[in-house]
Amino acid sequence: MVALLALLAGCNGVKISKTMLKMVLSASMKTSPELFYADSCDKKIGVQYVEDGDPNQVLDIYYADKAVRKDAVLVDIHGGFYVAGRRENNRSFASVFLKEGYDVVLLEYRLNDGKRDVADELADCAAGLDYLANNAAELGLNKDRMFLTGDSAGGHLALYMAEGAMDKAVPVRPAAFAPLGVLINCPAYDFATFGDSDSFTASALEWFIGPRYQDREWMTSMSPRTFLGSYSGPLLVSTCTNDFIRSQSLLIQQDCDSQARPLDFVDIASDDRKVDHVHNVTKPDLPESQEVNSRMIAFMDNCLKNAL
Secondary structure, eight states, X not given: OHHHHHHHHHHHTOOOOHHHHHHHHHTTOXXXXXXXXXXXXXXXXEEESSTTOOTTSEEEXXXXXXXXXXXXXXXXXXXXXXXXXXXGGGHHHHHHHHTXXXXXXXXXXXXOOSSSOHHHHHHHHHHHHHHHHHTHHHHTOOTTSEEEEXXXXXXXXXXXXXXXXXXXXXXXXXXXXXXXXXXXXXXXXXXXXXXXXXXXXXHHXXXXXXXXXXXXHHXXXXXXXXXXXXXXXXXXXXXXXXXXXXXXXXXXXXXXXXXXXXOXXXXXXXOOTTSBTTHHHHOTTSHHHHHHHHHHHXXXXXXXXXXX
16 A cells, blocks of 8 residues: 555646555554454445446445344444545444444545545535435335444544434535444644645645635635534534544544534544544444444434434
8 A cells, every 4th residue: 555655646637645654554464364354244235326426426234134224324434545545444443333223324425636626525525425315215214213424534524414314514525325323533623724734745636625725715615623513403513632633533522612512522542553543434344343332322322312
């Protein structure tokens, strides 16, 4: 993976910072095969959510065992700094929730390639979510009991979709999908300020954001922070000491406090280097990861209880 990044950087004239490398690699890490309980579940793989669409406009649906099934769904949007990551990398993460009775959907979207940008990724997510809502009965899913999660860049995409589901002023939004709750892990949040960061060169910004990275108004319109007040539903955010974009999660906490809105905030204190950015997704067997994922399950269980 490192060699591939180096090749991409050389071809595009991109200077890859340590921050960028960490974010891309975190989306490509794999866990041991024995954690892939999802593979043994009933499933639908590669379901197209756009008719005659791109090969990456697909999703995978995993169904929980009938003995424990809660008739509720967790839709997961993977991270990868907008240029990397695959839905299937999150199968071990999905396995945690399948064992607890939640159906899980892993959503794929077209990555930024220098021509497409974050708005296109958001549009794909909106199309995928609307497909689930509009075809829920046929797919054997309950559209009224759907939760939305995402990690890193996927956390940005997930929160933005939830905001758009409640506010028609959000530029890119789903029309039919509405989550019962949102759970995001180590998310990108204040997207507009990425262009102000000394961590990224202009070529790097263009690489992972797209050609409109210099348009401050557009960057602000793509930022979940801009529309946080639009989403009034239950929200869980997780981060940890070694999350190198922990400041983004702390900003969410700060903004929720200033708006006097409830937030389930999970901040894992650990000096263990393994407990890092999106650890509960890439390394769900760690004790600290189990703590985060248990909090996620309790959060969703409580939302279902309150929805009765």
